[in-house]
Amino acid sequence: MKNFQQILNSAKERGPKTIAVAVAQDLEVLLAVSQAKDMGIADAILVGDAEQIAEIAKAINVDLNQYQIIDIKDIHEASRKAVSLVSEGKAHMVMKGLVDTSVVLKAVLDPEIGLRAGNALSHTAVFEVPGYDRFIFVTDAAMNIAPDLKTKKQIIENAAQVAHALDIELPKVAVVCAKEKVDPKMPPTVDAKQLEEMNQQGEIAGCIVGGPFGLDNAVSEEAAVHKGIEHPVAGKADILLVPNIEAGNVLYKSMVFFSNSKNAGVIVGAKAPIVLTSRADSDETKLNSIALAVLMAVKAGK
Numbered sequence: 001m002k003n004f005q006q007i008l009n010s011a012k013e014r015g016p017k018t019i020a021v022a023v024a025q026d027l028e029v030l031l032a033v034s035q036a037k038d039m040g041i042a043d044a045i046l047v048g049d050a051e052q053i054a055e056i057a058k059a060i061n062v063d064l065n066q067y068q069i070i071d072i073k074d075i076h077e078a079s080r081k082a083v084s085l086v087s088e089g090k091a092h093m094v095m096k097g098l099v100d101t102s103v104v105l106k107a108v109l110d111p112e113i114g115l116r117a118g119n120a121l122s123h124t125a126v127f128e129v130p131g132y133d134r135f136i137f138v139t140d141a142a143m144n145i146a147p148d149l150k151t152k153k154q155i156i157e158n159a160a161q162v163a164h165a166l167d168i169e170l171p172k173v174a175v176v177c178a179k180e181k182v183d184p185k186m187p188p189t190v191d192a193k194q195l196e197e198m199n200q201q202g203e204i205a206g207c208i209v210g211g212p213f214g215l216d217n218a219v220s221e222e223a224a225v226h227k228g229i230e231h232p233v234a235g236k237a238d239i240l241l242v243p244n245i246e247a248g249n250v251l252y253k254s255m256v257f258f259s260n261s262k263n264a265g266v267i268v269g270a271k272a273p274i275v276l277t278s279r280a281d282s283d284e285t286k287l288n289s290i291a292l293a294v295l296m297a298v299k300a301g302k
């Protein structure tokens with residue numbers, strides 16, 4: 001798949017799945033959920049402040065009779081309830097509503113009700129960028145603060161899983177740093193080379209990993225040629241692994257606010273996909289993310 005229209009079409013064919021929305025009292029969230037419902041992509045259980053949900057739904061003409069609503073005003077409790085619905089098998093995926101990422105993730109990671117599967121959880125964002133003939137994946141913009149080498153390996157594997165769900169069989173992963181040469185004073189460049197070697201030795205499968213790359217020579221073949229970089233990933237990267245959450249979050253929000261990209265985001269590595277965008281993202285982004293999570297759930301056989 002190469003664009004969100006294809007993802008939406010495919011999710012329509014393979015859905016619907018049920019989403020448990022944590023803190024659902026948000027206009028963009030309710031718009032996205034109702035569009036997903038109308039398109040046959042997903043049904044939803046809305047967890048949050050029922051009065052506020054009703055007020056917003058009225059303003060945007062969303063018929064709430066189609067949804068189960070669970071009235072919980074406290075955002076921590078609402079997040080825990082949404083996660084429990086998935087672990088109890090009553091919903092297939094969680095969606096972050098009007099709540100801090102850290103609050104939802106705390107519920108997801110709770111050993112009693114949580115969805116942790118064993119490996120690291122990580123965020124993968126998918127961008128459809130005008131002028132590019134492929135999706136660009138960015139990881140991790142939302143969850144892992146300063147991942148070590150082992151966690152970076154798992155973040156790559158998680159992002160590759162998202163690419164596989166979109167029928168990209170052997171995604172090219174660029175480990176993005178501030179320069180394209182290994183420099184012991186810049187530890188992310190050392191990790192990048194190690195990740196490339198781990199991939200060559202078969203320790204990271206299902207993708208081709210290269211690094212270190214600068215962002216320019218990861219995504220632009222012209223820039224790679226200009227700098228004399230020859231590598232199967234150079235200029236052709238699908239997945240951009242960034243060194244830390246600051247780089248990831250700034251790259252994510254730069255693409256959202258400075259370009260005409262379309263995007264989606266999910267947390268991967270848990271027992272079920274978690275739809276996770278910025279609170280400030282549009283209803284279109286939230287709908288794209290629901291569709292992406294549906295494809296992830298289908299791929300995992302959920």
Ligand SMILES: CCCC(=O)OP(=O)(O)O
Nearest residue numbers: 141142265277278279280
């Ligand atoms: C994927 C971005 C996560 C994020 O930054 O969320 P908020 O903007 O809601 O904090």
